[in-house]
Amino acid sequence: DQQVKQNSPSLSVQEGRISILNCDYTNSMFDYFLWYKKYPAEGPTFLISISSIKDKNEDGRFTVFLNKSAKHLSLHIVPSQPGDSAVYFCAAQLPPNDMRFGAGTRLTVKP
Amino acid sequence: DVKVTQSSRYLVKRTGEKVFLECVQDMDHENMFWYRQDPGLGLRLIYFSYDVKMKEKGDIPEGYSVSREKKERFSLILESASTNQTSMYLCASSFPRAIYSNQPQHFGDGTRLSIL
Numbered sequence: 393d394q395q396v397k398q399n400s401p402s403l404s405v406q407e408g409r410i411s412i413l414n415c416d417y418t419n420s421m422f423d424y425f426l427w428y429k430k431y432p433a434e435g436p437t438f439l440i441s442i443s444s445i446k447d448k449n450e451d452g453r454f455t456v457f458l459n460k461s462a463k464h465l466s467l468h469i470v471p472s473q474p475g476d477s478a479v480y481f482c483a484a485q486l487p488p489n490d491m492r493f494g495a496g497t498r499l500t501v502k503p
Numbered sequence: 504d505v506k507v508t509q510s511s512r513y514l515v516k517r518t519g520e521k522v523f524l525e526c527v528q529d530m531d532h533e534n535m536f537w538y539r540q541d542p543g544l545g546l547r548l549i550y551f552s553y554d555v556k557m558k559e560k561g562d563i564p565e566g567y568s569v570s571r572e573k574k575e576r577f578s579l580i581l582e583s584a585s586t587n588q589t590s591m592y593l594c595a596s597s598f599p600r601a602i603y604s605n606q607p608q609h610f611g612d613g614t615r616l617s618i619l
Contacts, residue, residue: 396545424605435507435593435610436546443605481545488600489534489553491608493546 395419396484398494406502411469413497415482418463422484422492427456427467430479430496439480440467472501506530507611509594515617522581524614526594533599535577536608537561537569540591552577553599584618591615 397416405411413427423444428436442449442456442465449456455468469476482494510525528535534553538546538561548561550569558569566588570578577596581588592615595608 394545398545401543424600426607428610433512433612435595435612437610438607441605441607483546485600489551489597491536491548493538495543495545 394495395422396482396492396494398480398482398497400497401495402498402500404500404502405472407474408471411467411472411476411499411501413467413469413480413482413499415465415467415494416463417465417484417492419484419486419492420460420463421486423487424485425456425458425465426483426485426491427454428481428483428493430481436481469499472499474501474503477501507594507596507609509592509611509614511614512612513615513617515619516581516584517619518584518586520581520584522584522616522618524579524581524592524594524616526577526579526596526611527575528577528594528596528609529575530596530609531574532596532609533574534597534608535571536595536597537567537577537579538593538595539563540593540613546593549579586618589616589618 426441427439430436479496485491536551537549552571568580594611597608598606
């Protein structure tokens with residue numbers, strides 16, 4: 393039972409354009425959402441998060457949007473850079489410590 | 504900077520062997536986690552621990568056990584390795600949410616385990 397779904401296994405965008413990665417969840421009890429970035433041969437690294445009491449959180453080129461009624465969140469990267477090419481995991485947390493991950497989306501940013 | 508260190512990057516074992524995967528963190532985190540990552544399935548939680556000698560089952564604990572004798576070290580044990588346990592194993596640690604809310608998990612670089 394995958395409670396967190398990333399339906400696009402891959403995404404390709406041109407350098408300088410916007411990248412939009414999407415994530416859907418089924419459990420309305422999730423109260424904290426995160427995005428992790430993973431390069432090959434490395435562990436995931438935390439990128440950005442959002443609490444369920446907010447609908448937007450911004451950190452430099454990265455913005456996460458949360459639509460609780462649709463149980464949907466998205467990560468926007470503007471402008472995209474070749475160094476952003478990686479696998480992005482969406483995660484959702486049930487209190488206190490239970491975190492569920494999506495299957496990941498491989499982003500390729502072309503120069 | 505948080506450092507989570509997994510003892511092996513690559514490991515090849517035989518079916519039926521007992522396998523130990525070690526993880527050490529240097530940030531005095533109470534929580535530690537073991538995940539496996541498989542294509543199309545993302546990260547799935549095997550076990551986690553929120554204190555020394557404490558452990559909780561995750562989503563897929565069958566065939567695994569864990570040990571947390573010291574706060575900084577969390578070991579994953581494959582009691583009798585099978586080919587379906589071939590995977591990437593990731594260890595993570597974090598502060599508990601009760602004390603520091605919304606604490607992200609910090610991951611090691613993973614151990615790619617092959618069971619032949």
